[in-house]
Amino acid sequence: MHTKTLAELARGLAAGEFSSRELTAACLARIDAHDGVLNSFISVSAERALAQADAADARRRAGAAGPLTGLPLAHKDIFCTRGVKTSCGSKMLDNFVAPYDAAVVERCDAAGLVMLGKTNMDEFAMGSSNESSYYGPVKNPWDLAAVPGGSSGGSAAAVAARLVPVATGTDTGGSIRQPAAMCGITGIKPTYGRVSRYGMIAYASSLDQGGVLAHSAEDCALLLGVMAGFDVRDSTCAEAPVPDYTATLNDSLAGLRIGLPREYFGAGLDADVARAVEAAIDEYRRLGAEVVELSLPNAELAIPAYYVIAPSEASSNLARYDGVRFGHRCAEPRDLLDLYTRSRAEGFGTEVQRRILVGTYALSAGYYDAYYLKAQQIRRLIRDEFLQAFTQCDLIAGPTAPSVAFDLGEKADDPVALYLADIYTVAVNLAGLPALSLPCGFKGQRPIGLQLIGPAFAEGRLLNAAHAYQQVSDWHRRMPQAFA
Amino acid sequence: MQWEAVIGLEVHTQLTTRSKIFSGAATAYGAEPNTQACAVDLGLPGVLPVLNADVVRMATMLGLAIDARVARRSVFARKNYFYPDLPKGYQISQYELPIVAHGHLDISVDGDSKRIGITRAHLEEDAGKSLHEDFSSCSGIDLNRAGTPLLEIVSEPDLRSAKEAVAYLKKLHQLVVYLGICDGNMQEGSFRCDANVSVRPRGQAEFGTRAEIKNVNSFRFVERAIDYEIERQIELLEGGGRVVQETRLYDPDRDETRSMRGKEEANDYRYFPDPDLLPVLVSDEFVDGVRATLPELPAVKLARFRADFGLAEYDAETLTAERGTADYFEAVVAAFGGEAKLCANWVMGELAAALNRAGLDIAASPVSAAQLAGLLRRIHDKTISGKIAKDVFAAMWDGEGEADAIIAARGLVQVTDSAAIEALIDEVLAANGKQVEQYRGGQEKLLGFFVGQVMKVSKGKANPQQVNDLLLAKLKG
Incomplete structure (x- = not known):
């Protein structure tokens, strides 16, 4: 069963080939067998999953099943789940059990999906390698010496290793697309506001967006359809109607204009990655798309702007972890200041502390104009540049990351090198646009991702383009040997 | 040397919404600690603020009432600082772009009227409360108040004496209660005042260094605190010292202000726009709609009472001081069909005294406006004397029925034969x-x-x- 996509499993459940309980038990058995090596889960909620599976089977017998009822998934441990620990990959929240479900969790539950557990992640979603997790690094299923990418590394690895057919993730600067690329799967970050952020622990509120990691564009379309939609509890959530993303998957690509920004193929891009991406673009030409060269001259400013805005918001968002009401509290504080400083120093890891410090500095009196305000101006430039680009093309294509997955520990001591690996993904968050990564080749054992970027609310077009490619390629069907 | 005081007031008015500014939790006062705080108020991970639209309406009302500019676009920011009763580690407050700016309020002191500028009024959430008593060597935190909507109204430094400050404060208090946007209860902290006080030699253009007196919770204390502070600063300066910019606390028991913290220890609040909230957009139609709901404002009512009812300044002022009294008075006059002066005397005299004795609000008066008018009619047509009327009033107060019935039952008709x-x-x-x-x-x-x-x-x-x-x-x- 583990070789099937979500769409195939849905058809199997509908045809009565197996029950949700059987499917759920099979997934739990694979987690049991393989996750000791991978470390892709922080919590496995087997009992809850089997109960949900039984309820799903009952619902199906009653004729009340929806398209995804009974299908298993995993949630990134950033989404609050009532009754199951939500750690956000941090010691700070190692003892935190939310009294509410995130909007995404509610919607998946309502659709009858079965939650197997919560996946590992970079601490508070801050990282590109999943090495900053309090629960230890996740391994890349294609090469256990490699990182899976981050911050949704647990979700990406669990899907790639076929422990679970689909998982949720969040993307603040590439945290869905980059691990999807490094793990050879498909991941979509929707338009900012497409998916409710209620109950999704904030890293950088103006950039965070929930999305899907799956085997195929079709699977992404299925789950995104469930997750997306207006939520009155999130003021930044869009009221735009949610189209049926599966209905447009098979539209023709004839006449589709794909923009190639010169800046995405310049220095710093691995030659093998470039070749694989160019080959995929050739495939798009064969599918009827028209390729347009264009320029995004401010693209290189995205990283500095992102690494001011995201830490600034984070420094404020993470102020609530003070040891007073919940989360880690240091032992026997001497006084209030000691309670704050020790609880936070003990509860947060190095990368989180680094970003809190950077953000606090950037927002400080005397620096605000030079850093935060300037970064916001750059953000506007970048957004305008994308808007301009989309008058010349329907989608933008390029590499998801400049290289394939690097070795565990390789960049652990060089945060700036790690930040630079986000070069192709962060601009999309700054502009609030939807983007998707799909597998388009390998370098050695390590997968390569192609990124497609669309105008706001063009998720349907992205999924359509990715699906078309996946009808003429098999990268997304390949499985890591050790987990086949 | 002749000294002149310069005073500006910051008033926090708690808005009368049923639920909090960013959550659905109730705002009622006096509940058991932490029973009116939901996940949003507690600042739990992942929860988000959603603006209560009612606060925008209320702020707009105030803006219109003080002839201010109501911003078509205002922005909530985060004011970042750590404190145990501040659950998120930041307070959501309007900073650079407040909803109301450039208004004014006219006051009158000893017969002279003066226009006091209002710099701005902005929306924000209240923090919780730290309770330092009843917990052996620990502090308790009550988050019921966290997220309660506040409208902070900041005056220009236009006030020159404690008397003016109190006159302004009373005018503002009267206004927000008239508008129905604040219950005005100072004991419960619904209307709190911080005063910025400095002194300068008369004739000098520049301001002196100011001290901020925090949280003075009655008109009387405001007057005493400011007077004390003016005296303190003058004495300090005349003794060759200098005033330091600091926050001071008024102690009513000892009738003095004491240093709380200096500005040198002041926080850098790292304000930035709250990314969880959209800018507040207000349309012309919305503002017009709110304008249509504005009640008659105190100053307008006072002028009308003088003109229409021929009342003296003092009477008109007394009757319009509270909206409930004014409404009652007008109802008596309407039921009687005239004789405003007689009606005014009774509302301000016998009725006010009885309400005061019973500790009742006029809205809860056992004698209705129509009943009182019935009594006054009998005084006016000389059926009873003013003296007998007082007995009849007492009987009406005790629920014995209408004036005519009481007069008949007791045989109180005046002898004119x-x-x-x-x-x-x-x-x-x-x-x-x-x-x-x-x-x-x-x-x-x-x-x-x-x-x-x-x-x-x-x-x-x-x-x-x-x-x-x-x-x-x-x-x-």
């Missing part, structure tokens, strides 16, 4: 022969004694004017 009154006079004069002789011997002040005796035997029912006239005729005769 001259023959009957003359008979009573004859009776009194006959019984007091000695006093009659004394009167006729020149002690005319004894007239009052005879009036009193006649009224007594009439059980108060004789028309006093007639008694007076007839007595005079008889005694002189």
